[in-house]
Amino acid sequence: MNFPADLKYTKSDEWVRVDANADTATLGISDYAQNALSDIVYVELPSVGDAFQKGDSFGSVESVKAASDVYLPAGGTITAINEALSSTPEVVNSDPYGQGWMVKWTLSKLSDLDGLMDAAAYQKYCDERKQ
């Protein structure tokens, strides 16, 4: 399983890439999550301009056998959504950290992300759950 070192991870299996300006970030679901769901058939995304609080669910990911809510670990406003996912949701399986990105948003409070795990901690968290 792949967990890029430059990303942060949540306990609900989302990854976050904070932009250099530290005002905006990108989010998707991790390799562990896409693997658990298996073939993804649908991604429900919010609209650009929607505002959320820290911990809110903004959308969901569906496979044939399961559906998972996806959460925003920091409050803010959506600035972009990955429209390609409506026609090719399977990209979340094949490239979860690249083409499989879901939303970009402006962070209302950067410190909201303080509790997130780095790649090593997240790897450990995933290993614990596999048992």
Next chain:
Amino acid sequence: MTEPLIYDLGRPGRTGVSLPDPDVPETAFPADLVRGELDLPEVDQLTVVRHFTRLSKLNYSIDQNMYPLGSCTMKYNPRINEDVARLPGFAASHPLQDPDTVQGNLALMYQLQEWLKEIGGFAAVSLQPAAGAHGELTGVLMMRAYHLARGDAKRDKILIPNSAHGTNPATTSMAGLKVIELPSDDRGNVDLTALRAACDDTVVGLMITNPNTLGLFEEHIEQVVEAIHGCGGLVYGDGANMNAMVGVARPGDLGVDVMHYNLHKTFSTPHGGGGPGSGPVGVSQRLADFLPAPVVGMVEEGEDDEPPRYGFIVPKDSIGRVKAFNGNFGMHVRAYTYIRVHGASGLRGNSENAVLNANYLLSKIRRHYHVPYDRVCKHEFVMEGVWPDAPGVHALDISKRLMDYGFHPPTNYFPLIVHEALMIEPTETETRETLDTFADVLLKIAEEAHTEPDLLTGAPHITPVARLDEVSAAKQLVLCCRPIPAWAEA
């Protein structure tokens, strides 16, 4: 061989029935109200009969062979039930007729209410809910209403074991309440310690299935009920597994406050490819006033030669109506017939045989499949569909391979607390020979899993279609074979 769609079997101008011309003077249609097109098939009657006859041959059914589906109780659907339900006096009576013109129907419903009360140990019954899940919603709404009527508005939680059927938490959400999930212990019971810890004055009640979805009788049921009642909560019994209990024990005697019955499981009404069902609810005395309106009551006692007169009664604090009209009356007729034919001794005999059959089957396969709980089961049992020394083979593959041997698979991946679960319920109407054959097939498949696993992972091989690509189906989402009319595409 694919069977064409009914639309593709038609030709312009054809129709399947003749209808008379109007025998009255005609009235003009207002042109602005009449539709321009009506996109329905144009097929002759014989083609309709052939099409659906051919479709029927693609189906497995109880009439063909056993369904070992846990918690579904796929017992024989007696044919007498179908004839009785079609008697014109029942089939052509209108739900809003003056009660005095349908005393036969009301007498039947009243008697069924009485028998269900007796079988479940309840004070009152409503026949209105149309299915088990519908009965669950009715029951949970009654529990909620009961507390509100007592002036207690702070209860908002329902406790549910993690082995529960998905309808239980779904129902709870529909009623506007929160789900608190309880773990199970290592003997398959709901964890009594966790349950006691969760009991407080914010709990509306508990939803419990007994025997549970592992096919095991809740060994601490009396303490469970005591704990819930002790904190002021109510106990909801999911009656899906009543096939192990009729004549054996009455949920009402154990303290259950409200329970739904599944007439399409325990009481033999047919599954019909997905319904209709019927989910009457029985309640203890303290919930009787909250039943959905109306229930059937005796409005005049009978005397000497005069039969009693029946009518509809609205319970004092009713939660309201849960369905239009009177419930699935056609299923009430069938269940009544089933109870009448079997009688008290037959009903108990069915439960005993259901449990005997399940334990017998269990004894034959337990050396070859891992069964997580070392207990006598009731009418069903759960086993794991994996072996550590047969990697790559899962419960799904075992299920699909069973089809090649002429059997419908058991319930898959439920309950969630057993890994790669296969839940098996033979019911009482299977002969010993069928059980022996089924056990032999399971053993053969266990052997194949270790020697020729491709036979399982590539199964089924001899069914009308092979495994279907459900992923593409969900992505492409083709739900309708007709073109969407231009005016609908905005």
Next chain:
Amino acid sequence: MSYYLHTETDRTEMLAAIGAKSIEDLFADVPARVRFPKLDVPDPLSELETMRELLDLSESNAEAQHSPMFLGAGAYYHFSPSLVHQLILRGEFLTAYTPYQPEISQGTLQAVYEYQSMICALTGMEAANASHYDGATSMAEAVIMAYSHGREKRKKIVLSPAIHPQYREVVRTYTQGMGLSLVGDEDPENDLPDLVKRLDQDTALLIVQSPNFFGQIENLEGVAEQAHAVGALLCVAADPISLGLLKPPGLFGADIVVGEGQSLGIPLSYGGPYLGLFATRKEYVRKMAGRLVGEAHDKNGQRGFVLTLATREQHIKREKATSNICTNQGLMAMAATLYLSTLGKHGLRKVAELCWHKSHYAAQRIAELPGYEVDTSKPFFKEFVVRCPVSVAEINAHLFNEWDIIGGYDLSNDYANLPNHMLLCVTEMNTREEIEALVEALGEITTG
């Protein structure tokens, strides 16, 4: 009797294989104090005697085959071709389980797919589910769906007072734990323009029935636009027979169409089992409850059908499911499919026309009777309202006792502003002779 009882030898050998001494041992974990109660249920009865008993019970009822029926109000006496009940009696359909294992359920799955397609064609919508319990519970599910679509932020539902009273009751029962406000039907005189005035940013759904409970065809022109303008959805409840003749709700921009499918070949059966129709636009499909069949292909490229979007349902989403529905009305959907296939485009239109002509003829003849007034303020289909010279109870007693006719519905049961008002229904099953007899019977009561 039971349908199968093991022989003594079987029982002994099976118990030995299990390692139990007696059947009672298998119930040792049931608390002794409640075990093996004596049930006060009669002794077994042979099938022969049971049939005789039930025949007697059934024959103490009046019913539509023997007494001309003019009662509708949400359940209707319509023609059902013989093949409908005969084909659903085939064991492969009758005794089949829910099609969770598609490889051995293609019969049920394809029939449901065809059903979904025909319901879409009838209602002018893009996706239909495999059924709800009945028209009333379909309407309740439409409310839940609209509430979910509005992210549970919009709490108001506007409903017409001309919707079937029992449907509105069911909607209120279903939603009693959801904190919604249901308005619009408190005044029986509220018409569509009045209801449209109640639409606002807090409205999740506007519900209208057409033909309405009184048989009147509502003017839906522009209504969807008004609902959409405030961000609300429009749900229209429609009688499927009427859709054989009238413009479908989809044409008027409805977002959800619900209705009672009992008229499609399903017997009256004293109120059930019936068939809840439910159809919507493709964009809302993921919020729709109930089973859905979709087209699929197997590894050999062969076309088949599967249950799809199961992630909406209770067995996967559990407490987050759109609805708790599991068992629905599968065999009734099958009956409707057979009915619609047999009648088809031409037959359904003809049935609708017969209902139209016969009900209008009856209305004209009754309007000629002194003391009776027929409401013709709006065009009607199949049913119309008659103001009678005396109470409907009295009229119906006269009709039944003197003429063996089952009269129409007493509207004073549900509408205080309509005393002495009867809802009369005429279908293709009512002959001219029956209509003339009804008129003559009513003519015998002209004053109080």
